[in-house]
Amino acid sequence: MIVFEKKLSDSVFRMNQFSKEGILLTIASFKDANLSISHGDFEYYKMIENPPPASINDAPQTTHWQNYLQIKGSYFLNKKNGIWREYGTNGKVTKIVTYIDDVLNGTYTDYDTIGNVITNGEYVNNFREGRWTMLSGIRDDIYKNGKVIKTTKNKEVIAAKERKQKEELLLEKEKHKYDVPPRMPVDFNFAISKFVNNARSSDFTPETFVVTFTVNIDGTISTPSVTGISDYIMREKIKDYFQQSKGWKPATIGKDKKPVDSWYSYRLISR
Incomplete structure (x- = not known):
């Protein structure tokens, strides 16, 4: 117009x-x-x-x-x-x-x-x-x-830029020196490897895949995303497995160890 x-x-x-x-x-x-x-x-x-x-029910x-x-x-x-x-x-x-x-x-x-x-x-x-x-x-x-x-x-x-970068790096380290990243459940590595080996088809090619997701405060996982696997069905199975995973220890920040939702990346080589 x-x-x-x-x-x-x-x-x-x-x-x-x-x-x-x-x-x-x-x-x-x-x-x-x-x-x-x-x-x-x-x-x-x-x-x-x-x-x-986004609304709670993800309505259009x-x-x-x-x-x-x-x-x-x-x-x-x-x-x-x-x-x-x-x-x-x-x-x-x-x-x-x-x-x-x-x-x-x-x-x-x-x-x-x-x-x-x-x-x-x-x-x-x-x-x-x-x-x-x-x-x-x-x-x-x-x-x-x-x-x-x-x-x-x-x-x-x-020289001034290099000094500034070093100062910013030190400040960032000081700010996060008490932070602790999310921690996986005991024996999770063994469990996911076993699941993948049992779930894959006989002609499944060994691949390295990466799963990124959020570890929530309550120890559950949300928004998993899988890359590195060409088989769509296998990719969805792994995503569902992580989605249902529990017992994760959430990340904490600061001296008081306040729990927070945090992004996490998991890498696994399927053989």
Whole structure:
């Protein structure tokens, strides 16, 4: 659905485009009533799925949609001009590009998800020119006519990043040093091996399979998923076996050993 108008005070035709769900996709301006000459400010939006929380009985749910501003900039007689910005789902700018008559001229900047500069430099007539900061400051490249003529590593930035990584690693270890992962029931390895050997068909090829699942606080298992086995029937049998498994000790966190639901991965070689 497209809605457009031209007010007496306007020098352009305004246009809004919507999806079939009624979600705004584009805000645009045009020089002509045929909407063929882009002229003025443009905003492009992207639709993303926003599903509601699953109900207790897993009843079918209606898909909900929302949008976010993805790209914003201006045209002059069908050509991009000025600063164009791209945005992430969190509303933060992810990229800044500068155009003159549809040609890259001026500042170019890439950002990470929290707003730190990843790449920064200047374009001249569609070519990178001069000093470009790369990899969040780890390296500087000097360009001439779009080609790198010199590269310099920033040792101070590299050292600072390494220090920060070590500090974050130590903090993470300290945070989880009292955590205990889930533990399987006694003789579980023997029991599952016996089950697999008894359940498989005579022509079953030895395979290594992995079962991922959640160990719940009450010692039961939920959401098992099996990979590595090509036989569908065998895969479902193993999934059911894990689903019915009990007696697991849940993971605990912190000094007080608080039990929590936790993800677990089990690997078995069937012979």
